[in-house]
Amino acid sequence: MKLAFIGCGNISIDHLKGLAELKKSGRNPFELVAVCDIQSERAEAFASETTRLLGNNPSVYTNYREMLEKEEIDAVSVLLSHDLHHTVAEDCFAAGVHVQMQKPLAISPSFGKKMIVDAKKYQRVLTVAEPIVLGAEAVAVARAVKDGFIGPVHLVVDYAATTEVAERGFFGGTPWRHMKGNAGAGWINDHGVHHAHLFTEVNGSIKEIFAYTDIFEKELSDGKVTIQPTGEDTAVTVFRFENGGLGHWMCTSAAHGEGTNGTWFYGGKGCVRHGEYVSLDGGNIVTMKELIKRYAADIEDNPFAHSYIELKEAIIDGITPISSAEKGLEALSVVFAALESAEIHQPVKIQEIIDGIKHTYEDTVIKEMEEMKAQA
Ligand SMILES: NC(=O)c1ccc[n+]([C@@H]2O[C@H](COP(=O)([O-])OP(=O)(O)OC[C@H]3O[C@@H](n4cnc5c(N)ncnc54)[C@H](O)[C@@H]3O)[C@@H](O)[C@H]2O)c1
The missing domain is CATH 3.40.50.720 (NAD(P)-binding Rossmann-like Domain)
Incomplete structure (x- = not known):
């Protein structure tokens, strides 16, 4: 093709x-x-x-x-x-x-x-x-958790603090990522949507979320371009999955001095340390290589290579991809539920965002996007 x-x-x-x-x-x-x-x-x-x-x-x-x-x-x-x-x-x-x-x-x-x-x-x-749900390692983790490898997931912990903006001026070197009219939100969307997708792929749908967000850095510059960001640089959230598990998720692109990064899925029998290993009761460590051998030997290692196999299988064979548009919408709606929650100071159900019932935050994005288009 x-x-x-x-x-x-x-x-x-x-x-x-x-x-x-x-x-x-x-x-x-x-x-x-x-x-x-x-x-x-x-x-x-x-x-x-x-x-x-x-x-x-x-x-x-x-x-x-x-x-x-x-x-x-x-x-x-x-x-x-x-x-x-x-x-x-x-x-x-x-x-x-x-x-x-x-x-x-x-x-x-x-x-x-x-x-x-x-x-x-x-x-x-x-x-x-x-990419966070594609490639052999990601597929192995999701299949293993669904198979009960670490028991029912009680808690997800996810922390990400990046110093990239402090070092380079802009995340990804691109000013547009900090403007909600271009990017939809700040780092909780650009980075966070990967993680929202990971949470739901591994442990099913998220029901409800509460968040505080802020823009701590009011001006950013790489020495050539200077902007006043409109997308949040920091978000602190708590959420509950449909299956009862809880989540504690924080991200900031306003970190200085030292970053941090990690995702843990805690189940009744063990813990997945995302991207690293599985740690089971009794001190038993299972490497990602072992997990892949057991659960995803059929999948390409490279997530982007896998994405093209998914695309081909969807076109030729009508197979629903792991990374479908519907799952992408769900992940995006988790992010927007967090942003809506921070805006209206109440917990928000993900379904209320998908159904368009709550859209105070989204309205601000669309307004800025339209203003930017009118000025272009
Ligand atoms: N790990 C990942 O999955 C990952 C990583 C980075 C970016 N992304 C996503 O990929 C997308 C692009 O991100 P990026 O970092 O490559 O952005 P970028 O700003 O580096 O690149 C975008 C390119 O699009 C070009 N462009 C703009 N308008 C165009 C138009 N009308 N027609 C043709 N080209 C046009 C720009 O000149 C630029 O070269 C975003 O959705 C981003 O979130 C995903």
Whole structure:
């Protein structure tokens, strides 16, 4: 199948490497025939990297609509800021093209819902390349927990404090990530949506959440660009899963001096230390390698490589991907429920966000997005 990329920024190279790994093992279902970025030098440089890693010369575009018109494409990977996800996806579906979206599914839940409706309307596939639930290790952990390997999960603890903003000026080197009109929220969305997706993949749906959020750093600069962020840099949350388990989740991109990072799933028989190992009662340590052998020997190691296998299986075989648009919407709605809670000072049910019953926070995002578009 013929594939194109829209957006050749930070994350696109990881996708290219994922495709290169599949090619090396003779399992790449896609030929990357075209790449597009409004910055032509980025698109050109990315095309050269494609030639180096995949061996073919993709066509280069600076206008994705022109690319959709001129190229015979089966699927695209959309690698753009969050405010563009829903419009670009709809244009792709209307052109008869399947879509792999980057996380978060959309800038906000109502646009995520619209994208799922649009995909159905045009009978096209929509997946999310969510690396935290893809690849052998992630799949092994989720399958092991569902199999009762650590017993019922009573508590999830997740702490993330990054000093990247202190060191580089902006998270990911990109000012847009700090503006809710571009990114939907601050770090609790850009980083947090990965973790919300992880929590729900491993332990099922979250019912309700309460949060405090803040913007502690009122001005950010990398020496060239200076902004006044509108997205939260810090969030502290507590939540309860549908199955009764509890969660304590904090993230900040306003850390200085020293960062921290860790996720623990505590069950009745042991603990998953995410990305590290499983620790069972009696001091028994199970390595991720052992867990993969037992639970996910059939899955590619590289999460981005896995995302393209998922995309192909969804298109050709109609298989529901692990990282489906619906699961992406659920993760995004967990984040927005936390943000809504902080806004209205009450616990919020995730379903109230998915159903559009509570949207005070989302309204502020849409307002800023529209103002930014009007000024552009
Ligand atoms: N681990 C992960 O899964 C991961 C990591 C980083 C980013 N992401 C996600 O990937 C997406 C892109 O993030 P990024 O860090 O690569 O952003 P980025 O800002 O580095 O890159 C975006 C690119 O899109 C281009 N662009 C903007 N408007 C365009 C348009 N209309 N047509 C074509 N190109 C356009 C920009 O010039 C830029 O090169 C976001 O959704 C982000 O959340 C995921």
